[in-house]
Amino acid sequence: MADPGHYDVAIIGAGIVGCSTAFALAKRGFKTLNLDALPSAGYGSTSASSAIIRPMYTHEVSACISHECRFIWQRWPDFVGLASSEPLARYDECGxxxxxxxxxxxxxxxxxxxxxxxxxxxxxxxxxxxxxxxxxxxxxxxxxxxxxxxxxxxxxxxxxxxxxxxxxEAGYVNDPQLAARNLFFAAQNHGASFQFNTAVQSIDQEEGCLRLMTSQGQVIADKVVNAAGPHSSKVNTIAGIDLNIGLxxxxxxxxxxxxxxxxxxxxxxxxxxxxxxxxxxxxxxxxxxxxxxxxxxxxxxxxxxxxxxxxxxxxxxxxxxxxxxxxxxxxxxxxxxxxxxxxxxTDWIPIYDKTDVHNFFVAIGTSGNQFKNGPLIGEIMAEVMTAPDHDHAPAQLALTHINKRIDLGFYSRNRTIQETRGVMA
Ligand SMILES: Cc1cc2nc3c(=O)[nH]c(=O)nc-3n(C[C@H](O)[C@H](O)[C@H](O)COP(=O)(O)OP(=O)(O)OC[C@H]3O[C@@H](n4cnc5c(N)ncnc54)[C@H](O)[C@@H]3O)c2cc1C
The missing domain is CATH 3.30.9.10 (D-Amino Acid Oxidase, subunit A, domain 2)
Structure with missing residues (x-):
């Protein structure tokens, strides 16, 4: 049965995006619960990823985030902070x-x-x-x-x-599913909860909270993040969300x-x-x-x-x-x-944003090119979710390895749709 407890954040999905989001939020002290229809972390589209880590992007923000993540992949054991007995994903910089x-x-x-x-x-x-x-x-x-x-x-x-x-300065991660699993354990070490074999079937507003009906019972959360990968538009539909950007x-x-x-x-x-x-x-x-x-x-x-x-x-x-x-x-x-x-x-750029449904957030539209940014997607979401007014004063993200600040409005649902039309976005 679903834990009937009340969560600060329910995250739909436990792929690289959902696990990264749980890790970042749990590190900030949020009580999180990931719900996933599959039996374990990273079993969805993440498991099929080619897991290429490359900075070749048309847009400056994309190149900066991916290059920053390359430094994190290089230091993956430090980033996830797991016990040395735990198998870890490995970044191979083959160029x-x-x-x-x-x-x-x-x-x-x-x-x-x-x-x-x-x-x-x-x-x-x-x-x-x-x-x-x-x-x-x-x-x-x-x-x-x-x-x-x-x-x-x-x-x-x-x-x-x-x-x-x-x-x-490009390469690949040898096992993308294992990378998601590493983030899953890392998030758990910071207090995050996960529930597998649990499909979210409906989402309703209830007394200032969001009520999720799942295949295992009900969950109440203050905020919800859609990290459902290829099911993202189905989850948006059950939450009553219709975005300008197609999926x-x-x-x-x-x-x-x-x-x-x-x-x-x-x-x-x-x-x-x-x-x-x-x-x-x-x-x-x-x-x-x-x-x-x-x-x-x-x-x-x-x-x-x-x-x-x-x-x-x-x-x-x-x-x-x-x-x-x-x-x-x-x-x-x-x-x-x-x-x-x-x-x-539509423009092969993800949507990391709030939505017009109060306290419902999305980390979706990853367009075949966001595994590489897995380490930072959680940080992006945490900044967006805690910004006082992200639509009008977009949150920023500090990239410490490359010494840049990024305007996260780039990933807005309300952005002007870019010309990019492919996985190299
Ligand atoms: C063939 C392929 C090659 C790729 N190559 C690269 C690459 O080289 N480099 C790169 O950077 N990116 C690549 N990508 C993209 C990258 O893998 C994805 O952007 C990333 O893995 C998406 O992660 P996710 O967590 O959003 O989705 P997923 O891993 O699919 O996770 C979503 C989870 O949500 C769950 N879910 C869905 N609906 C519900 C519901 N209603 N209730 C409960 N749970 C639900 C699913 O069970 C799933 O586990 C590739 C992708 C593919 C498919």
Whole structure:
């Protein structure tokens, strides 16, 4: 049965976002309860994350937050403060690069400005240097990517890869579910409560509080945070919230290919390859191949309660696009990979904000790119939730590693919708 106690904050969801929020609020002395329909922390979309940590973003705030988080991932054991016997997620700084076709470098100036403002070190290298570092890379141009059923799929287009933006201060977290679990234990150590196998079914105002009916009974809280991942718009609906920014659940597949055959001089690294329509990141002997959602592919908008968890021809098309860049990849007959769902906002920027329902907050719309910011999402929410008037005087967040202050109005539900339309937001 649900604890009938009265909580300061009920958090719907115990993924990386819900656990981070619990950790930050519990550290500030709030009595919190996370409710999750699944059996444990990080079992939702967080478990399928590619967990890439990179500062390549168009917007300055995004680059600053992600770069600040990179320092926290580097010091993860100190951040979560768990006993040394506890298994911990590990950040591997393998470095990364973004491939650019002829004429594309100039268009990346906003991204380079954003990274420079965040204090990221990066370099631009030309095709010759790229070929030296990646002897087996194909620098043929393939973009814009073609649909899988296009007869010309896999044939080079005119033009070639001319530059790469190389960022050494980038990498990945080896086990995103474990990272959420680390935050779950860390939050518990500060007094946070969690209740699993508990679905929130309705939310009503009651005498200045919010009453949540769950599959296990009733919970009363002063404030509620929607951290329901791909179910965020369903939870908004039961709370009576209709935001200006749209949300949709987008199914994604990630293919695993052995990198032992492809040649990386200094070991495999992250590769953002919008020209071929994929990103790649190492994982043991494999590379994880995800999509950059090129315009030629239909969006796989789904009901998050009815997800096809089988790998499909999306797996094949991603594997083949990766093999355009590294023709040495062998595509196995047996598909190996994973399926996950993004919670996508109209401009692919999250909404970390209050709402028009009194004391109901949202940490949603993470758009396939917010795992990396997991360590700070809780801090963002804590600042937003304790600000006297966040809509008119937005809360700020101090980023101590990069020595910046960030205006959290950037994540407002009332923001002007940005032009960004993809996971690289
Ligand atoms: C395939 C894939 C690749 C990705 N790659 C990257 C990457 O490389 N780098 C990066 O930074 N980000 C990446 N992301 C994005 C990142 O993983 C997500 O932004 C993040 O994990 C979302 O966390 P969350 O806590 O919001 O959601 P979730 O982990 O889905 O947690 C939400 C929780 O809410 C619970 N819930 C929902 N509704 C209810 C309800 N009514 N009652 C109770 N509980 C409820 C669910 O059970 C779930 O456990 C990727 C995502 C996917 C799917």
């Amino acid at each position: 990364g690069l973004m491939l650019l076709r002829e004429g594309e470098l100039e268009g990346k100036q906003p991204m380079m400005n954003a990274m420079a403002s965040a204090g990221v070190t990066f370099e631009v290298v030309g095709g010759e240097e790229l070929r030296r570092r990646f002897p087996d890379i194909s620098l043929d141009g393939y973009g814009p990517p073609r649909a899988y059923d296009d007869p010309a799929f896999g044939s080079p287009s005119s033009g070639a890869i001319e530059h790469a933006i190389v960022v050494n 949709r659940a987008l199914r994604h597949e990630v293919a695993y290919l052995s990198h032992k055959i492809a040649h990386f001089e200094k070991g495999p690294c992250l590769i953002v390859d919008v020209d071929a329509g994929v990103y790649q990141r190492p994982d043991g002997d494999d590379m994880l191949i995800g999509t950059t959602d090129p315009a030629c592919d239909d969006e796989d908008v789904i009901d998050p309660d009815d997800v096809n968890m089988n790998l499909t021809d999306h797996w094949t098309r991603q594997a083949m696009r990766a093999a355009q860049r590294f023709p040495q990849y062998q595509i196995p007959n047996q598909a190996k990979g994973t399926v996950g769902v993004y919670d996508v906002s």
